[in-house]
């Protein structure tokens with residue numbers, strides 16, 4: 108659907124049942140939940156869908172081995188149930204993944220073996236296969252490049268990996284398919300109060316400057332680490348409750364970890380776990396946990412984070428990657444939740460839903476894996492607070508857009524024949540990227556790609572896989588987008604310059 112058509116639906120709809128602010132995992136999950144229950148639903152995103160934390164995750168759909176170690180059984184069980192739903196409802200984007208933990212001490216073998224058996228048990232019938240103890244030989248067969256000095260064996264277990272930004276795009280299209288409206292580049296700049304309640308928002312089209320006053324029965328604040336800004340527009344002087352913490356990731360070539368298995372490092376120097384995951388023909392390494400004071404729109408990994416990840420990897424890989432081997436480096440911000448004085452906050456697992464005195468529903472925290480479950484809970488609360496007619500959730504059985512082609516590694520699922528019929532189906536834009544001209548046209552026409560970054564960071568993951576290749580392909584992408592969107596030559600140059608500024612943050616200085 109074209110942006111102009113979505114904007115005219117925005118203008119012609121007098122009142123929405125549910126208005127969601129924020130187009131990351133949480134907001135999209137809420138909006139799909141609301142639309143699938145039959146509520147008229149609008150989602151507004153200030154920048155691009157998944158531009159915030161939701162394109163910068165570790166790409167795991169998981170129960171969380173770390174949460175298990177912390178004894179948070181309910182959370183793990185719930186996430187494992189959601190993992191099963193996602194494998195069924197988005198098989199084109201979520202894939203089972205074997206993880207291997209190499210073991211160098213008898214104590215680790217015992218404790219990890221017990222822990223991972225508990226993980227299997229919690230997954231119950233939804234288990235993706237039992238965890239098992241491996242000999243040193245079996246471990247090396249699965250992880251040929253792992254340190255073999257002192258290797259006693261390993262433990263293999265099953266979990267799932269996914270493409271986070273593509274899942275966001277699939278959710279956005281699912282929402283449109285359900286009759287909802289989702290618009291990117293439409294920041295919410297104010298809240299409208301009527302009769303002591305939040306009755307809508309003021310928003311601005313960042314492309315044209317047009318402003319909108321939009322009325323809704325209930326407004327949901329799903330703006331991630333930026334959630335305090337909207338809460339404070341609702342109630343001036345409200346103390347902030349979010350503190351961002353940064354997690355960085357590095358992407359290197361597959362030669363450093365060949366084979367199909369991911370590697371889990373169970374103890375890093377800072378007491379966390381570190382993953383090395385085969386992802387899109389590369390290996391993703393991460394993550395870190397570094398407190399930040401600011402709410403950067405484009406957070407960049409700190410030098411110490413890059414070094415920490417490389418040093419940790421080097422303890423397990425004798426031929427470890429160095430700084431010059433990093434193809435892409437990216438960081439995301441997780442919201443850490445503090446107190447919420449004077450609010451009706453209720454602590455629910457690891458996310459918090461708050462309904463303000465004026466009826467603004469704010470949510471923060473959680474994880475990608477549980478976005479659907481969170482959406483269900485948030486819409487229950489929102490519907491009750493706005494006295495919308497109660498309607499049961501249908502999202503457990505809702506196949507997401509693109510899924511009908513069944514399990515494959517093709518992010519476009521059932522749309523592949525339509526893409527292959529577009530001009531430029533065979534024209535590859537860069538020798539080391541599997542990106543074709545037709546995919547750019549498709550992303551503009553059907554996926555709301557508005558900038559080169561939308562295309563190369565989130566419709567295709569080039570920037571996250573190989574930042575230098577993404578930079579090199581930008582002029583070709585610009586030429587196709589200019590044709591599709593009618594950019595002038597100077598707009599095209601501005602777009603390329605804007606992309607260059609962002610992409611440089613994904614490169615690592617040697």
Ligand SMILES: Cc1cc2nc3c(=O)[nH]c(=O)nc-3n(C[C@H](O)[C@H](O)[C@H](O)COP(=O)(O)OP(=O)(O)OC[C@H]3O[C@@H](n4cnc5c(N)ncnc54)[C@H](O)[C@@H]3O)c2cc1C
Pocket residue numbers: 128129130131132133134135151152153154155156157158159160161162163164165166167168169293294295296329330331332333353354355394438439440441471472473474475476477
């Ligand atoms: C380093 C890291 C690794 C992670 N790894 C995993 C993992 O492997 N598996 C997993 O399940 N979870 C993982 N998570 C958690 C998961 O990524 C997050 O829980 C999830 O992405 C949060 O989504 P969100 O929608 O709440 O926030 P965001 O994705 O940040 O979305 C908020 C959106 O609101 C928009 N916005 C802000 N202000 C406005 C406004 N005024 N008007 C309109 N829009 C606005 C922003 O532009 C943004 O797009 C990870 C998190 C981090 C930080």
